Amino acid sequence: MDIDTAATGTRSPLLTPAAIAGTELPNRIVMAPMTRLRADTRGVPQPVMADYYAQRAGAGLIVSEGIAPSVRGQLFLNEPGLFTEEQIAGWRRVTDAVHAADGRIFAQIMHAGRNGHPANRLDGGTPEAPSAVATTRPLHTLGGKVDPVTPRAMTTADIRTTIDDHADAARAALRAGFDGVEIHSANGYLAHQFLADNTNVRTDAYGGGPADRARFAIELTEAVADAVGADRVGLRVAPGNPENELVEADPAPVYRALLAAVDPLGLAYLHVTDDPGYPALDDLRPRWSGTLIGNTGEHEETTRESAERLIREDRADLVSFGRPFISNPDLPARIADGVPWAPIREKNFHYTSGPRGYVDYPAAPRKAVAG
Ligand SMILES: Cc1cc2nc3c(=O)[nH]c(=O)nc-3n(C[C@H](O)[C@H](O)[C@H](O)COP(=O)(O)O)c2cc1C
Secondary structure (H helix, E strand, O other): OHHHHHHHOOOOHHHOOEEEOOEEEOOOEEEOOOOOOOOOOOOOOOHHHHHHHHHOOOOOEEEEEEEEOOHHHOOOOOOOEOOOHHHHHHHHHHHHHHHHOOOOEEEEEOOOHHHOOHHHOOOOOOOEEOOOOOOOOOEEEOOEEEOOOOOEEOOHHHHHHHHHHHHHHHHHHHHOOOOEEEEEEOOOOHHHHHHOOOOOOOOOOOOOOHHHHHHHHHHHHHHHHHHHOHHHEEEEEOOOOOHHHOOOOOHHHHHHHHHHHHHHHOOOEEEEEOEOOEOHHHHHHHHOOOOEEEEOOOOOOOOHHHHHHHHHOOOOOEEEEOHHHHHOOOHHHHHHHOOOOOOOOOHHHOOOOOOOOOOOOOOOOOOOOOO
16 A cells, blocks of 8 residues: 555545645645754854745645743753844844745644753743753853753742743744744653653652643643634644653653643644654544644654654644654655655755755756556
């Protein structure tokens, strides 16, 4: 069945149109958010980023790389932000280029939490996190690798400020021309740190049982939805994903509590990363009444076959592809034409500056598809 589909291309279920909150998408292929660090050291998106995203505008939806909502949320200095007018103007160039190429793009809002470091913040401040629990891995800075620092446990006032920062960043995203925003509550970043066991040892209303661990992500989602409209907000989760040293012994009750609270909001979508340790899609799909974007996780790169299976088995409405989009800017056309995918040549250009390994992967020549 898959061989047949790959040969003819046109029957791939990934190529059927879909809609997100009333916006028509030409296919079910989502470009997954990928940090690429091509902004300048003030977090201002550079022109090469407009080229990169415009090259990939054939995706049904692009979700941008993680973007800092505030100085306090910065992960790296050359990670783009959405908290200064210069950054917003830089993003406007990107969104205009994507729209000119008939694409659609959401901004992923990513707060580093304990993954931050004073050397990676414009203000040199100490990172804030649910609890004062440090990561153990060395962190990258522009000056080389450094030891992590122990984050400061957020006060209730810090939590309020952080939620407000996300709402402001969402408003800024719309001013910059994005079609919506995705809240990053996955892969070991701030909202995920609240959900997980080892990074949240709080004894107040934001820690403890499942509903309390989910409280931050719920309040964050509600505030961002209030700021820009629920139909312009997606939420990304990766239950059980141990990335960035997170431990979640029993994700199910926590994520069920989260979904019970946010499903009625009418969000644009839920973006779920599956994990070998916890079958997130199986558990959460029946608990979500809206659009669901599936991702097969980072343990093995998404293939055409694994993505088509998610749609055929109705485990997701759309599928996000990360690494395949790095080396195949024209991924949907390659799927339509049955053209082989180019491999990533040099992994060490994922997070460097400049065009190499970024905008120098060519599109395949289009070929006429029989039938
Ligand atoms: C270079 C790179 C950067 C990434 N950055 C982000 C990010 O900023 N936000 C996020 O939610 N996921 C990030 N991811 C995870 C991807 O969105 C995706 O879930 C992962 O690559 C698995 O999909 P794939 O097998 O299709 O690559 C990143 C992945 C890669 C390879």
